[in-house]
Amino acid sequence: MSDKSHILIIDDEKNYLLVLQTLLEDEGYTVTATSDPETALAFLGESEVDVVVTDMKMPRISGREVLQYVKKNWPYVPVLIMTAFGSIESAVEVMKYGAFDYITKPFSNDELLLSIHNAAELARTHRQYRLLQEAMEERYGMHKIVGRSRAIRDVLIMVERAAPSRSTVLITGESGTGKELMARAIHYASPRKDKPFISVNCMALNPGVLESELFGHEKGSFTGAVAMRRGRFEQADGGTLFLDEIGELTPDLQIKLLRVLQERRFERVGGSEEIEVDIRVVAATNKDLATLVEKGIFRDDLYYRLNVVQVPLPPLRERREDIPLLVAHFVEKVAADNNMPGKTFSTEAINYLCGYEWPGNIRQLENVVESCLVLVPGNVIEVDNLPPEIRDEEAQFKSAVDLLPVQLDLADTLEKIEAALIRRALVRAGLVQVKAAEYLGISKSLLQYKLKKYAITGH
Ligand SMILES: Nc1ncnc2c1ncn2[C@@H]1O[C@H](COP(=O)(O)OP(=O)(O)OP(=O)(O)O)[C@@H](O)[C@H]1O
Ligand SMILES: [Mg+2]
Structure with a gap:
């Protein structure tokens, strides 16, 4: 592929x-x-160039200025500098400004070709990396994160x-509310x-394995540790470490995690060397950590360390207005993944989906859309x-309606x-209005308005 690389050469000596x-x-x-050089810089703005090769001494714009311009605008494009006036000082200088290489004229063809070959290879690696990165950002x-409801917008x-x-x-929320999706989105919206x-899923691994999984181990630190292994903390250096199901952490590991969060330093299992890392921690749980703290299952000091910014993800039943959007989103996704045409849900089907309780939240909705x-x-x-569970709830609703006469005044009946x-709702909520509003999925002020409208006093 390197033979297809696009090279831009700038030199004021036309023969050369x-x-x-x-x-x-x-x-x-x-x-x-x-x-x-001016034409060259304009060209760079319009075309995809892999490698720039520029002469150092040119009238008006120098090779160093070209280098600085390229590094400022396209930092990943390698720049090779040629000069007939080479001195060690200027070589050092251009390397400092980020030149890929520096060649003194006259040079052998082989010398130049080798350097260009290396630069083109580097450019290609960068390009692949960028494409991958863009794909990840696009995906995550x-x-x-689909949703326009007030609950998700906040x-x-x-x-x-x-x-x-x-x-x-600390991301909290019931199962299937999108905690992992949110953790990734946070990472891709950060400078990291x-x-x-x-x-790391703290539940999936048994406590013994989890420790070496997190912190790594030295060769020979336990039976089976045949080679040194870097843990997740080291792998995440400079980036984000996502600790999923944090509520499942054993007391022993809670202490160790607390120490790393405080000092950003740790040792591998069986090692004595201190390793320093620069990580951002995002943790998630579907448990109520505050309750676990009260019960003495989760350390309070660790809880306070983790609970710096809390992101509570609402259950789907509290953001029902997002259901049509999510359905459309998943139809598109499933159709694309399976290379099949999309389908539409009838208005009535959508109404059923909007009325359902969704104990498995968005994941359950996604599965229903996919199976349909x-x-x-x-x-x-x-x-x-x-699926029957979704229809059943409506069936119950229908049977309630069946108790009413067919001939009625619709507005009055409603x-x-x-x-x-x-x-x-008010009675079930022990007359606590906020709670009753929650049961009904409406705001407290709307509830109060309706209480007035229907002259309900709560006695
Ligand atoms: N707002 C959203 N928009 C689009 N897709 C979403 C949204 N929230 C969640 N999903 C999708 O729903 C599924 C479940 O999300 P995710 O795995 O992030 O949930 P979770 O809270 O980590 O669940 P669990 O607690 O069971 O691990 C995923 O396929 C995810 O892509
Ligand atoms: Mg999850």
């Missing part, structure tokens, strides 16, 4: 330029040659503020995005195609039902 161009083209490179960016505003800092983040995102897309023939998914539901 021609010789170089022919030499490089014979080697299979794509070459753009110009004797005018904040924009992938969270996103907070996360966008906190992401660029190094502050420890080009460094590793390393994930894969299993249902035809383009439209109807209520009958939905108001009566509404008033009855509010009364029931």
Whole structure:
């Protein structure tokens, strides 16, 4: 592939330029040659150039200025400097400004070609890395968090503020609410995005293995430790360490983690050398850590260390207005993943999905959409195609409605039902309005408005 690399050569000696161009083209490179540095800089802005080769001494714009301009705008493009006036001082100087190499004229063709070959290789590695990085950002960016409800918007505003800092983040929320997705989005919205995102599930591993998994081990530190191994803390250096299911950490590991968080330093299992790391910790749990602290299961000092910025992810039933958006998002995703055309959910089917409680939250919704897309023939998914648990809840609702006469005043009946539901919620909530509003999925002020409207006094 390196023979396809695009090389830009700048030299005010036209004859020399021609010789170089022919030499490089014979080697299979794509070459753009110009004797005018200004043309060269304009060209850089318009075309994808892999390597820049520039003469040092030119009228008006010098090779060093070209170098500085390229490094400022395209830091990953290697620049090779040629000069007939080479002195050790200027060589040192251009290397300091980030030149890839420095060649003194006259040089042998082999010398130049080797240097260009190396520069092109480096450029190619950088390009691949950038593509990968862009793909990761595209896949895990904040924009992938679907939702416009107030509940999720409040969270996103907070996360966008906190992401660029190094502050420890504790993400809480029921299973399937998107904790891992959020952890990744925080990483890719931070200045650490080009460094590793390393994930550890504290529940998946038994405590003995977890310690060496986190901190690494020295060769021979225990039976089976045949070689030194770096732990997740070391792998995450410069980046983000995601500690998932943090509530499952054993007391012993809680102490060790606390120490690393305080000192950013640790030793490998069986080692004595202190290792320093620069990491940002994001932790997640579906447990209520405060309760675990009260029960003495989770250390309070560790809890306070972790709970710097808390990101509580709302359960799906508290952001039902996002369900249609999420359904559309998952239809698109599943269709793309399986290389199949998308389908639509009928309006009634969507209404059923919006009414369901979703104990498994977004993950459960994603699974339902996927199974419907894969299993249902035809383009439209109807209520009958939905899994029974989702229909059942509606069935109960229907049977309640069946108690009412067919002929009625719709508006009046709906108001009566509404008033009855509010009364029931208020009683169940022990007359605590906030709680009743929560049962009904409405704001406290809306509840108060309705209490007035229906003259419900709460006695
Ligand atoms: N806001 C969202 N927009 C789009 N997809 C989402 C959103 N939230 C979650 N998801 C998707 O839902 C699924 C579950 O999310 P995730 O694994 O992050 O949840 P979790 O809270 O870590 O769950 P658990 O506690 O079970 O580990 C994933 O496939 C994720 O991509
Ligand atoms: Mg998870």
